[in-house]
Amino acid sequence: MHFTLHKSTIAKESTVQITGSKSESNRLLLLQALYPEFKLDNVSNSDDSNLMIKALNSDQTVVDIHHAGTAMRFLTAYFSIQEGRETVLTGSKRMKERPIKILVEALQALGAEISFEENEGYPPIKILGKKLTKSKVSLNANVSSQYISALLLIASKLENGLELSLEGEITSVPYIKMTLSLLDEIGVESSFIDNVITVKPNAKTLKAKTLTVESDWSSASYYFSIVALSDVGTQITLSSYKENSLQGDSVLVNIYKHFGVSSTFKENQLVLKKVDANLEPLTLNLKNAPDIAQTIAVTCFALGLACDLTGLHTLKIKETDRLVALKTEIEKLGGAVEITDKSLHLAPSNVIKEMVPIATYHDHRMAMAFAPLALRVPIVIEEAMVVSKSYPTFYKDLETLGFQITK
Ligand SMILES: O=C(O)C1=C[C@@H](OP(=O)(O)O)[C@@H](O)[C@H](O)C1
Numbered sequence: 299m300h301f302t303l304h305k306s307t308i309a310k311e312s313t314v315q316i317t318g319s320k321s322e323s324n325r326l327l328l329l330q331a332l333y334p335e336f337k338l339d340n341v342s343n344s345d346d347s348n349l350m351i352k353a354l355n356s357d358q359t360v361v362d363i364h365h366a367g368t369a370m371r372f373l374t375a376y377f378s379i380q381e382g383r384e385t386v387l388t389g390s391k392r393m394k395e396r397p398i399k400i401l402v403e404a405l406q407a408l409g410a411e412i413s414f415e416e417n418e419g420y421p422p423i424k425i426l427g428k429k430l431t432k433s434k435v436s437l438n439a440n441v442s443s444q445y446i447s448a449l450l451l452i453a454s455k456l457e458n459g460l461e462l463s464l465e466g467e468i469t470s471v472p473y474i475k476m477t478l479s480l481l482d483e484i485g486v487e488s489s490f491i492d493n494v495i496t497v498k499p500n501a502k503t504l505k506a507k508t509l510t511v512e513s514d515w516s517s518a519s520y521y522f523s524i525v526a527l528s529d530v531g532t533q534i535t536l537s538s539y540k541e542n543s544l545q546g547d548s549v550l551v552n553i554y555k556h557f558g559v560s561s562t563f564k565e566n567q568l569v570l571k572k573v574d575a576n577l578e579p580l581t582l583n584l585k586n587a588p589d590i591a592q593t594i595a596v597t598c599f600a601l602g603l604a605c606d607l608t609g610l611h612t613l614k615i616k617e618t619d620r621l622v623a624l625k626t627e628i629e630k631l632g633g634a635v636e637i638t639d640k641s642l643h644l645a646p647s648n649v650i651k652e653m654v655p656i657a658t659y660h661d662h663r664m665a666m667a668f669a670p671l672a673l674r675v676p677i678v679i680e681e682a683m684v685v686s687k688s689y690p691t692f693y694k695d696l697e698t699l700g701f702q703i704t705k
Pocket residue numbers: 320321322368441442443444447469470473588589612
């Protein structure tokens with residue numbers, strides 16, 4: 299269904315409660331399946347986390363994880379160590395185009411039995427769960443950090459733990475550190491020195507406790523963008539967030555200062571406020587925070603600013619080719635964008651065309667990144683409910699700010 303976002307003005311002050319991080323949730327859900335001693339609070343209500351829960355509770359042979367990249371990668375590792383179980387892991391049409399060979403080969407090197415059911419290197423895959431006896435493996439770290447996190451999540455359940463050597467330039471590093479921090483929180487020991495990660499084996503039960511998932515920083519990015527496009531003095535309070543986040547996208551706090559968004563932490567709340575700022579073009583490497591690239595590109599477009607974004611080599615294998623999608627949709631609105639396989643250049647412009655239908659390409663972040671433009675012009679978001687992949691209540695929350703939406 300297409301939603302029309304009419305030209306809107308938002309309240310001077312508003313508050314939004316955002317669901318738990320889908321990255322933290324999907325790691326902790328898998329860890330909870332391995333270590334049932336701990337409880338979780340503020341788990342993400344995203345489709346991707348619900349699919350993870352369903353998959354972990356399924357006793358079927360075929361497990362379909364639709365568009366959920368983390369679920370696909372993390373469960374490949376998980377089912378590899380479920381001794382005696384046969385699982386076929388599959389997903390959406392797009393999931394079948396998202397590569398998984400690097401992870402499968404690393405697991406095979408550890409002793410796993412995995413085969414490709416359709417195209418070599420891509421889902422669906424058939425996994426015959428068994429005890430993995432080896433503990434050392436190396437893999438290319440430049441394509442997706444999710445392969446590395448997947449291995450780390452099962453590592454403590456391997457007989458001798460894991461020694462992982464990362465080859466090439468390591469991408470999306472904060473997500474790897476998030477995995478290691480969560481292992482540490484449940485009592486699994488690890489180290490990350492130069493390009494080698496070591497995880498100690500852990501056969502004992504862990505101390506029972508409740509872990510609270512911090513709210514999702516990638517979802518918060520859309521509010522940073524909204525505040526950046528609002529009048530000076532506009533304030534949005536988001537919860538529940540911490541200053542020392544495990545989520546790399548918390549770098550938004552520094553990035554959005556550039557657009558006049560000040561961020562303050564008050565207990566577990568993050569208060570965003572629009573302040574006066576001299577707007578300048580932006581140059582930024584996003585190799586550690588790829589999921590906020592779309593938000594930032596659209597903020598710059600809406601403010602008429604040029605930007606040069608680099609470190610975007612992983613964008614081509616996400617829910618859609620996000621580089622091509624951004625170029626196509628921004629150009630429909632009147633902007634000028636040049637892309638390579640790993641970068642995006644947006645030219646400054648002062649026109650935004652009205653009522654342009656924005657295609658979302660099964661990508662939640664296309665819908666959410668473009669929505670703030672309704673503070674400038676009316677726009678149409680095609681297949682608008684695609685947002686449920688990470689943030690099902692997105693439009694409801696926009697309406698509480700004052701956005702006028704016709705469904
Ligand atoms: O581990 C994670 O939770 C994620 C890692 C990142 O993927 P890549 O490492 O493939 O860039 C990110 O884009 C994705 O949304 C979530």
